[in-house]
Amino acid sequence: MRILIINVPIKSIVEQYDIPNYPAIALGYLYTYLKTKQVDVHVIDTKLERLSFDTVIDKVRDRKPDIIGISSMTHEISLCGELCDRLKEVDTNIITVIGGVHISAVPEGTLKSFASFDIGIIGEGEEILYNVIENINGLEGVGGIVFRKNGTIVQNLSGPEIKDLDSLPIPDWSAFPKSSMYHIITARGCPFHCSFCMTPYGKIVRERSPENVLIELKTTIEKFDPGYYRFNDETFGFNVKRAHLILDYIIDNKLDKTPKCASMRANIVTEETLKKMKRAGFEYIDYGVESGNAEVLKRIHKSVTMEQTERAIAMTKKAGIRVGANFILGHPYETWETAMETINYAVKLNADFNAIGIMCPYPGTEIYDLAMKGEGDYILLSTDWKDYNKQIGNALELKNLNRKQLEKLQMIGYLKILVWNFRFLDLIKFIWQNRHAGLAFFKKLLLFKHKTKD
Numbered sequence: 238m239r240i241l242i243i244n245v246p247i248k249s250i251v252e253q254y255d256i257p258n259y260p261a262i263a264l265g266y267l268y269t270y271l272k273t274k275q276v277d278v279h280v281i282d283t284k285l286e287r288l289s290f291d292t293v294i295d296k297v298r299d300r301k302p303d304i305i306g307i308s309s310m311t312h313e314i315s316l317c318g319e320l321c322d323r324l325k326e327v328d329t330n331i332i333t334v335i336g337g338v339h340i341s342a343v344p345e346g347t348l349k350s351f352a353s354f355d356i357g358i359i360g361e362g363e364e365i366l367y368n369v370i371e372n373i374n375g376l377e378g379v380g381g382i383v384f385r386k387n388g389t390i391v392q393n394l395s396g397p398e399i400k401d402l403d404s405l406p407i408p409d410w411s412a413f414p415k416s417s418m419y420h421i422i423t424a425r426g427c428p429f430h431c432s433f434c435m436t437p438y439g440k441i442v443r444e445r446s447p448e449n450v451l452i453e454l455k456t457t458i459e460k461f462d463p464g465y466y467r468f469n470d471e472t473f474g475f476n477v478k479r480a481h482l483i484l485d486y487i488i489d490n491k492l493d494k495t496p497k498c499a500s501m502r503a504n505i506v507t508e509e510t511l512k513k514m515k516r517a518g519f520e521y522i523d524y525g526v527e528s529g530n531a532e533v534l535k536r537i538h539k540s541v542t543m544e545q546t547e548r549a550i551a552m553t554k555k556a557g558i559r560v561g562a563n564f565i566l567g568h569p570y571e572t573w574e575t576a577m578e579t580i581n582y583a584v585k586l587n588a589d590f591n592a593i594g595i596m597c598p599y600p601g602t603e604i605y606d607l608a609m610k611g612e613g614d615y616i617l618l619s620t621d622w623k624d625y626n627k628q629i630g631n632a633l634e635l636k637n638l639n640r641k642q643l644e645k646l647q648m649i650g651y652l653k654i655l656v657w658n659f660r661f662l663d664l665i666k667f668i669w670q671n672r673h674a675g676l677a678f679f680k681k682l683l684l685f686k687h688k689t690k691d
């Protein structure tokens with residue numbers, strides 16, 4: 238049985254993420270797991286290889302896999318559907334298996350919406366995909382999947398949870414083109430309850446041992462000498478003792494020369510951790526700040542106060558690490574005034590890098606439930622998953638803040654942070670770096686694609 242694993246190829250560049258300079262971590266894990274199980278598997282990171290939609294179809298035609306596994310997030314699931322339609326035209330016998338955060342949140346609904354999806358994998362895919370391959374002619378007993386049987390959609394009970402992450406083989410990046418950046422995930426799960434996040438790995442944090450993390454870092458750095466490493470943990474440093482051990486290993490093994498970045502939480506970061514991170518080569522840390530209004534922060538269950546954020550950002554700058562701050566406009570019951578408070582707070586924090594997203598109701602989140610029910614002052618504008626993008630989406634607006642106003646605020650925010658802090662060179666850099674998104678944004682304005690219900 239021939240297996241091919243891919244991610245969804247893009248049709249046009251909208252975001253920086255559409256042209257990554259790193260291989261997709263999900264593909265790395267899935268491919269390597271199957272390989273160690275002696276499965277005949279091949280992997281293509283279509284985004285990293287900059288393959289066009291049509292080229293991917295040609296490649297699949299050439300390889301003739303029996304099963305194609307495709308990784309998809311919410312905003313790309315429709316494109317994934319289009320891809321599978323085309324693949325089925327090329328080979329009617331090909332079995333399409335869809336995995337990733339979107340189908341994990343909407344298993345049955347996704348199979349209902351996309352006729353060319355045969356099987357969906359719910360949650361972590363390594364073991365479940367292997368079980369699917371092994372039992373392809375009788376899927377009844379395979380946990381954690383949704384599939385079609387005699388014209389109906391069947392969803393089996395949850396699949397095996399990977400309790401011991403050290404038992405997973407370390408991603409074999411030699412199956413991917415050499416990249417300038419690599420990602421690593423040292424723990425899966427997040428215990429916090431932010432209303433906009435779907436925490437696909439659950440609320441219990443499962444940790445790899447620091448020794449296992451070290452093997453991966455050492456292997457990848459020695460083999461590929463990357464220019465950058467990103468720690469993908471939902472909250473790196475959650476377990477301070479373990480984080481310090483990992484950092485000590487990095488320093489002791491002279492892996493500190495590779496620049497690194499991570500996402501952290503302002504309420505758990507300490508000065509000692511930051512100092513160690515600096516020594517271990519961390520050049521950049523970003524924080525989810527979300528809002529500049531204390532009431533809003535409580536409403537979204539952020540569990541971080543504005544004081545904690547200010548302290549964390551000041552400590553990070555002091556440690557000599559560049560800081561990123563992520564904000565969201567469009568929280569439940571958000572108004573122009575509370576959104577402006579967020580923007581002014583962002584100006585005050587003056588992080589090196591800022592991301593201002595507009596709330597997107599990702600399935601599996603509390604915000605999604607509110608938007609569906611029309612609560613929190615939300616008005617859902619679209620059920621087309623293509624519109625579910627934080628930067629240039631069209632998914633929702635609020636009673637007191639329509640889509641046009643939200644997008645105006647987003648633009649004001651980006652400009653005000655840089656102009657009010659006299660960062661004109663950064664402004665030019667920002668415009669250049671975001672030229673794709675900017676173009677998509679202006680196209681949207683020109684085509685009057687706002688779906689505002691006013």
Ligand code: B12
Pocket residue numbers: 242252254255261262263264266267305306307308309310311312334335336337338339341342358360361362363366420422426433434435436437438468469470471594599600626627628
């Ligand atoms: C690190 C991270 C990033 C990093 C790196 C992203 C990357 N692609 O590697 C950066 C900062 C770049 C990023 C950007 C974005 N991110 Co992000 N990110 C994360 C985070 C914290 C961890 C992702 C990760 O590394 N997971 C590790 C891998 C191993 O897990 P995985 O990809 O889920 O894959 C497993 C399963 O899903 C499954 N699986 C996946 N694919 C397949 C395929 C098959 C065939 C099978 C069988 C199984 C399978 O098996 C895999 C192994 O167990 C998650 C939160 C989370 N815990 O998932 C958010 C998350 C994935 N991001 C999210 C979003 C929205 C984005 C952005 C769209 C934000 C934006 N621009 O507005 C961009 C888009 C990026 C892109 N196109 O890739 C959302 C996705 C929501 C959704 N429903 O789509 C999440 C869930 C956070 C949230 N808000 O809830 N992100």
